[in-house]
Amino acid sequence: MVEVTGPTGGRAGERLVVVGAGMAATRLVEGLVAGGYPGRVTVVGEEEHAPYNRILLSAVLEGSHREDALTLRDPAWFADHGIDLRLGTRVAEVDREAGEVVLVDGHRIGWDRLVLATGAIPTLPPIRGLVGLDGRLHESVHAFRSVADCHRLLDRLAEGLPGRSVVVGGGLLGLQVARALAVRGVATEVVEGSTHLLSGQVGEAAGAVLRRDLERLGTDVYTGVRAVRLTPDGLRLDNGVDLPTDLVVLTAGGRPSTALARRAGLMVRRGVVVGRWLESVTDERVHALGDCAERLGRTTGFVAPAWEQAAVLAAHLCRGGEEAGSRVTGGYDGHRAVARLRASGLEVAVLGEPETTPGDVVEVSNPLRGTYRKLVVRGGVIEAATLVGDLSHVGLVTQLFDRRTVLGPAEPGALLMPPTPAVPVELPDDVEVCACAGVTAGAVRACGRLEEVRSRTRATTGCGGCEGVVRTLLAGGEPAGQAVGSTR
Numbered sequence: 458m459v460e461v462t463g464p465t466g467g468r469a470g471e472r473l474v475v476v477g478a479g480m481a482a483t484r485l486v487e488g489l490v491a492g493g494y495p496g497r498v499t500v501v502g503e504e505e506h507a508p509y510n511r512i513l514l515s516a517v518l519e520g521s522h523r524e525d526a527l528t529l530r531d532p533a534w535f536a537d538h539g540i541d542l543r544l545g546t547r548v549a550e551v552d553r554e555a556g557e558v559v560l561v562d563g564h565r566i567g568w569d570r571l572v573l574a575t576g577a578i579p580t581l582p583p584i585r586g587l588v589g590l591d592g593r594l595h596e597s598v599h600a601f602r603s604v605a606d607c608h609r610l611l612d613r614l615a616e617g618l619p620g621r622s623v624v625v626g627g628g629l630l631g632l633q634v635a636r637a638l639a640v641r642g643v644a645t646e647v648v649e650g651s652t653h654l655l656s657g658q659v660g661e662a663a664g665a666v667l668r669r670d671l672e673r674l675g676t677d678v679y680t681g682v683r684a685v686r687l688t689p690d691g692l693r694l695d696n697g698v699d700l701p702t703d704l705v706v707l708t709a710g711g712r713p714s715t716a717l718a719r720r721a722g723l724m725v726r727r728g729v730v731v732g733r734w735l736e737s738v739t740d741e742r743v744h745a746l747g748d749c750a751e752r753l754g755r756t757t758g759f760v761a762p763a764w765e766q767a768a769v770l771a772a773h774l775c776r777g778g779e780e781a782g783s784r785v786t787g788g789y790d791g792h793r794a795v796a797r798l799r800a801s802g803l804e805v806a807v808l809g810e811p812e813t814t815p816g817d818v819v820e821v822s823n824p825l826r827g828t829y830r831k832l833v834v835r836g837g838v839i840e841a842a843t844l845v846g847d848l849s850h851v852g853l854v855t856q857l858f859d860r861r862t863v864l865g866p867a868e869p870g871a872l873l874m875p876p877t878p879a880v881p882v883e884l885p886d887d888v889e890v891c892a893c894a895g896v897t898a899g900a901v902r903a904c905g906r907l908e909e910v911r912s913r914t915r916a917t918t919g920c921g922g923c924e925g926v927v928r929t930l931l932a933g934g935e936p937a938g939q940a941v942g943s944t945r
């Protein structure tokens with residue numbers, strides 16, 4: 458008979474097993490350490506590499522970052538904090554009856570509480586010839602989700618630059634990989650089935666700015682067409698065009714990795730269905746977070762919500778999570794969807810769901826400078842936003858969005874105008890400057906150096922998009938911004 462503890466925080470001495478050692482799991486463990494979690498923690502990760510920042514893989518591919526700069530926490534950090542980290546080991550099954558996970562080698566680890574942080578797996582587009590009779594990807598075809606994928610691509614580039622490459626999928630990963638290959642000097646083409654680039658997050662106008670940006674690097678973009686067949690000469694599109702290529706990178710999206718949860722009898726729709734404390738609706742002893750979790754009908758796929766969920770769960774397991782004034786009070790409601798996309802020279806931030814949220818649209822586009830900004834406003838409140846090419850106002854916009862600040866009729870327009878260096882306004886201490894780690898300007902100012910900001914707050918360690926603002930704040934300057942609005 459298994460004791461069910463319920464979603465009421467962790468008990469002293471309980472055994473907590475985390476499946477997956479990715480970005481959400483690492484953030485959770487950091488929160489457990491900081492919060493003095495009273496139980497014993499084991500983390501099981503399938504990849505050999507110490508937990509790393511997946512977002513920066515394209516920077517390694519491009520050659521602007523060394524691989525060791527990706528490590529979030531090295532194994533010694535886990536050991537120093539009494540965490541049992543097992544890398545290069547996959548959990549094959551979850552046995553809820555016995556309260557154990559079964560590793561691929563048959564070894565079992567007991568748990569009183571289990572966290573699934575298994576991330577997402579790339580989807581294979583329906584292209585004939587991608588997979589050989591042996592079930593393996595054709596030698597010219599690569600995925601791009603892990604350090605191992607990145608190594609394979611780098612090895613391929615080291616053998617001699619491919620004449621031409623095709624990136625299948627014009628979403629976040631596609632943009633990152635296409636830019637990295639272009640920077641490496643590989644002639645690259647992008648094939649995207651929908652009408653524009655990054656169609657899951659932004660509208661056509663922003664997609665056009667992104668397209669122009671890629672084309673400026675010499676990359677050709679084909680939208681509204683699908684690759685249907687890999688031939689000895691290249692990739693055939695459904696409009697009959699053949700793209701000669703000797704390297705194909707698949708970046709056509711991913712789906713939550715839920716096979717373990719399904720087999721364990723937990724409720725899974727697109728992701729593992731969880732309540733406000735990230736507990737499975739089937740079994741309160743089991744939690745899920747990050748790319749594999751589904752809350753209120755939504756899965757996420759970005760690091761900011763994954764880290765917010767990790768903060769909520771860590772606080773819940775350490776203290777019951779109901780601290781007054783805490784960002785996590787009330788659990789995770791999935792409302793605050795913020796995505797920052799990182800690729801060299803490319804800045805994109807999406808708050809909420811700008812393409813589907815009803816409201817008045819205020820937008821400014823300057824394709825010549827590669828910038829696009831859009832706010833969806835209802836009743837004076839920013840309900841959603843897209844910022845492309847210039848994120849100098851992202852801190853303020855995020856704060857106004859988060860707090861549902863009521864703006865006057867001129868303010869949304871003023872917010873979208875380029876920064877005015879003549880009138881720098883001090884960012885209030887409570888303005889959030891790092892969306893990934895939820896760090897405010899005040900918390901940055903309280904640190905002396907960038908390294909201190911990184912270790913104390915984790916700002917700049919996610920997508921890295923806030924680094925410019927953080928450096929300016931540390932230097933005693935102020936990022937351009939405008940003080941607007943009144944809080945409801």
Ligand SMILES: Cc1cc2nc3c(=O)[nH]c(=O)nc-3n(C[C@H](O)[C@H](O)[C@H](O)COP(=O)(O)OP(=O)(O)OC[C@H]3O[C@@H](n4cnc5c(N)ncnc54)[C@H](O)[C@@H]3O)c2cc1C
Pocket residue numbers: 476477478479480481482501502503504511512513514515546547548549574575576577601602603629630633714717746747748749758759760761763796797798799800920
């Ligand atoms: C190339 C790339 C670029 C990205 N760029 C951005 C960006 O710019 N901005 C942004 O917000 N997001 C970006 N993302 C998405 C972001 O990385 C994810 O949202 C984030 O990593 C989610 O964290 P996670 O812990 O849920 O999943 P992951 O970080 O994917 O970690 C899951 C881990 O679980 C392991 N695992 C799975 N099953 C098992 C098992 N059975 N046993 C043991 N281990 C297992 C996996 O091997 C993996 O290491 C990017 C993703 C990729 C791949």
